[in-house]
Amino acid sequence: MEVLVVGATGTLGRQVARRALDEGHQVRCLVRNLRKATFLKEWGAELIQGDLCKPETLPDALSGIQVVIDAATARATDSLRIQRVDWEGKVALIQAAQAAGIERYIFFSILNAEKFPKVPLMNIKHCTEQFLAESGLNYTILRPCGFMQGLIGQYAVPILDNQVVWVTGTGSPIAYMDTLDVAKFAVRALTLPETEKRTFPIVGTRAWGAYEIINLCERLSGQTARTARLELPVLRGIRRVLRFFQWGWNVSDRLAFAEVLASNQPLDASMEEVYQVFGFNPDETTTLESYLQEYFSRIMKKLKEIGYEKEKQKQKKKRQKSPFKSKTKS
Known part of the structure; x- marks a missing residue:
């Protein structure tokens, strides 16, 4: 199939592009910065420059495409607000897909998005689901709730660096x-x-839960975590301050997701029917234990190698030093 992957430079999008290529699909990637997407071209994907926030760039990207896989979302470091990318940009993309006669549209939402209307990202995802369902396109909506890759920076790295791990509620x-x-x-x-x-x-x-992950990281790394709890009222105060500044709008919207984390409502669902429909074996799904174990095994091995190399260099420098010769008076 001729597949357009949107958001292909992101954590999820790059894996979607790679998987589609590995399964023999012809993959085109819509990217804002061609230089930052060279790895996709090396994998075999076609790159086309465009931007969800510039609807005029979308028709060319969709030309000759059968399927769209939409994994794009505003990043916390982006200057654009979630509203601009995840709502206005997605509406433009869906409308362009309608005009182009796209056969399938795969959209990544978030689990339980409809339950948090006051959280900008969750509300926008839910509204996009509804807009897509009413568009007439042949769609599939997938609703993940969190990626293991994000846990490395959130838990593993701070624990290894003896930094504080912050937990919301x-x-x-x-x-x-x-x-x-x-x-x-x-x-x-x-x-x-x-x-x-x-x-x-x-x-x-x-x-x-957060503390379960922290305990697992401690066991796998052999180190003790320093933890601190960030209460919800404090986060709400930070959000209010950030909203006074245009550069802080996107960060403020992202911080609102803390409302989800502090709700004490588990983000989980039964996957029994899903595995049956998709024909996958649930035993082949990566567990969090195995994912973090592999990470810590690799990082601990690397740290040992670095320590060994430093010790070698230290010993080499000692040998290269000239022996001290004391001067004696005749």
Whole structure:
């Protein structure tokens, strides 16, 4: 199939593009910065420059395309607000897909988006789901709730660096999934009529609370974590301050997601029917334990290698030093 991947330079999008290429699809990637997307070209994807916030760039990107896989979202570091990218940009993309006669549209939403109307990203995802369902396009909506890749910077790295790990409230349990596994579902949906005009949760093997993840990281790294709790009223205060500044709008919208984490509502769902429809074996899904174990094994090995090399250099410098010769008076 001729597939357009939107958001292909992101954590999830790059795995979707790679999986689609590995399964023999012709992949085109819509990217804002061609230089930052060279790795996609090296993998075999075609790059086309465009921007969701510039609707005039979308028709060329969709020319000759059969399927759109939409994994794009505003990043916390972006200057543009979530509203601009995740709503206005997605509406423009869906409308352009309608005009281009796209056969399938795969959209990544968020699990339980409809339950948090006051959280900007969740509300926008839910509204986009509705807009897509009413568009007349042949769609599939996938609803993950968290990626294992994000846990490295949130938990693993601070623990290894002896930095504070911040936890919001008690931390709602989340069924994190490896983006490689999420990508499998997206690409499989392209060839399954059973997934047409349906919505599926895409979640990991079990939901994990923040302190459970911290304890797991401590055990795997052999180090003790320094933790601190960030209460919701404090975060709300920070959000109010940030909203006074245009550069802080996007960060403020992102911080609102703390409302979800502090709700104590587990982000989890049954995957039994999903595995049956997609034809995957649940035993082949990466568990959080195995994912973090592999990470810590690699990083600890690397740290040992670095320590060994430093010791070698230290010994070498000692040997290169000239011996001290004392001067004696005749």
